[in-house]
Amino acid sequence: MLVDALTDLDRRRDWQSAASALTGAAAAAPEAAAELNRALTSLTTTDTADDAGSERDRPARQRIDHLVRLLTARTVTHRPEALRQERTAAARILAVHRDFVPQAAALLTHAVDLDAAADPLHSSLVRLARLHDGRPVLAARTAQTLATRITYAHRSGTGDTDTLLTVVARLGATGDAAEGLFAAALTAAGGARTAWTGPWRTQLRLLRQHPVPDVRDAAHAEVTAHE
Template identity: 60%
Template sequence: MVIAEAALAALPHTDRPADALPDLLAHAGDDRARVAMYAAGRAAAHTRPSLLAPLLAARTAPGTGKVTSRKEVVRLAAELLPRAEAAALLADAYGKPDQHVDVRAACVTAGTPLLGDVRMWEVAEHAAGGERALRVAVLRAHPTELDPALRPRYARLIQDLCRTGDDILAALAHTALVPWLPWAPHAAAALVEAVTDLDRRGRWRSAADALVNASLTVPDTNRALIRALSLLATGETADDAGAERDRPARRRIGHLARTLSLRTGPNNRQVAAVLAEAGRTLATQRDLMPDAVALLARSLDLAADPDPLHTGLVELAALHAGRPALAARTAATVGRRVVGYRGAEIGDPDALLLVVARLAATGDPAEGLLAAELTVACGLRTGWTGPWRTQLRMLRQHPCDDVRDVAYAEATAEE
């Protein structure tokens, strides 16, 4: 057995490897298929297409080899034959009566680069309405495999699969849709539908994650995210602290907001713009203010010039009127951003000192908390240089007790 398999593996390593291909393919259905088909790949690469095509075609029908062998034949045909011959072979293999679904799926996957041929489009469109394994194969395609002119059409296939009744398949389709959106921005509507359909609970998370990913990476799709947030924010529901459901729209908003927050990065203007717009959208609803300010706090460009940074912080503070606990959490979030960033990503310490002084001078509690947390963070980063120690002393005289507590809780030197 071992010697026979070693002999099979050695057959294509002769001066005329193509001559071994018929013998190797003859083992496609027996116990030596694994070794034989691996060796057949090398032999096929040295075989003229005019001879290769009929040899491979003869091994695609049910009963001519194991399923794994027929899948390998399909792959070899797509890789080694001229495009027209490959498309013809794959389309014929796909359409054979009683063909195993895995072989059909292999035809779909291997045939993606051949979609310029109408026969492969017919295969892909049939598969998109077929068994789950076939539809999953449709979802495996990537835009880089297709000619740009064909990508919008294929994106519509993926969009349609997002609306399937199969929740598991829909979740896969949501993820698969994102790279196709540059050629079909309107297709993001399928993600919005899934996120905002409160009657369906099995697919919204995958759609929400895909929507966030798209809004941060694909131009012109952030509007879809904002639309989803708007619809959820203004939608009414009778489920409030129920045994089975509790404010489903709010739960979905919270997931979107948390997922967005996790995608923040230093000085990424595109991400910051999306977070800011999402935050402003949610800020129109007072009960959604915690999510809104969390997004706005993470959208701030801490390396900006003093005037725009100060304006952003004042606007953020204004959203906390009557909400001291929320103001403390937001201020702590901003402070942690400074602590976590490298020096070049938080701007000039002197500029931040100017901003902090202006915030502290108003006496406003929310502005004071922002000033205090920024002072503590910057003081730690700079090793409590003189200007930051002076600012800390001033904050310890702030009219708001909460601000003074933050300032007193930090020590510039230990006993």
Template identity: 45%
Template structure:
């Protein structure tokens, strides 16, 4: 068997494409072909996709046994020439429809990689997330959906559609399950909040959608806090944080959590030069006079003031916060220590 697998590899890399495709096709279709040999034929077929014979064995493998489906799914987009990726993505899409949960999970994860070449990848992933009857594969689908939201055609639309369907869901829930629609929204929100800046536009859109549902304001705040472009122009940062602060009206505990999250993001800014543009932002938030905006200002002062060795301007903002009209903000500002006794 090992020698046959090696022969498949050598044929694929050494022979002219028509001959190599014929040999791999014959080896795959042989009556006594071992599944591992067939899987090797699939694995080495990537360079032969100009030959229709190869597509035949790939289609068969996509609907075949687990080892063959897995071989199909192992191929990555960059392994193939650009012209073949859309057609190969359709093969991956076919595997998603299997009744085998393990295979479907692998296919959903793979489909996210193929999303730029699959027009319906994002909607397939969104359906898998929103379908509350699918309990084994929704998490991998959710991770894939977040990826596809930034890379696939209509990806952001599909993600927001899934979130809206879950938020609007009123399907009866068995007693052995605890708010399944909510748990999925929480998972997607956390995944978006942890994503990098390439997902910022998607996160903003999803966060605004969730903000329209009173029960999902905490998830909206989590997503939107992660999506604030702290390196943007000060006026833009201040507007974004002011909008975020308004989302916390009547939610003091949530405001504390979001302020902590912002403090962590601000602490991740690496250069001392990053502090200067944010000083006017802290001032604007302080002057706003609100509970959440005041806590956000404290978070900024605490995260960035120390980097300047508490230069006078940062210290001045801290002093203002210690006289803030909201007791919680005053308390938070008083806990910030500029020097130890």
């Protein structure tokens, strides 16, 4: 019933309530998570309907955007791990459509387990970076979201700084633009978190020599000691 209300584009009154109920149920029941994915798949196939019309504009896309906002908002309002698998599965569905890569990136950004060990955390960030090939603006936005999550994790008393430093060093060493932007944003968050101890200052210096100008700019924008 909820999927029908959400995917029937002729129903314009109750689809937001259905979206909220479906994402809420997905955290508690695998069956509901599967139905959420079915709804997303259905909506991606009907996305081009009513493109830039005078009465309606991409109604399916607007419903997908709403679902993504609900799924990412629950990172803060609920336990971060509660919908990690559901976000990852939804991101896979959206990532195969070029016009939904930003939504897929948002979901994967909020699916990253910041408490993971260095190797799995690094791998998840590399996978996330691959979505940003040729999308520097999106990469910068994702990097900022990652930094915000790191900051929030610090306030919540979670996340290991030494692990983060290891991962940042790996990301910054590849020369990749998206990985470099992630490294710069995470360095800013980690540096602030530790009052810019020596290893974080060293990492910032390295990023200021990165081959990608946007990464160098981001690193230079950070200040370890104010005049």
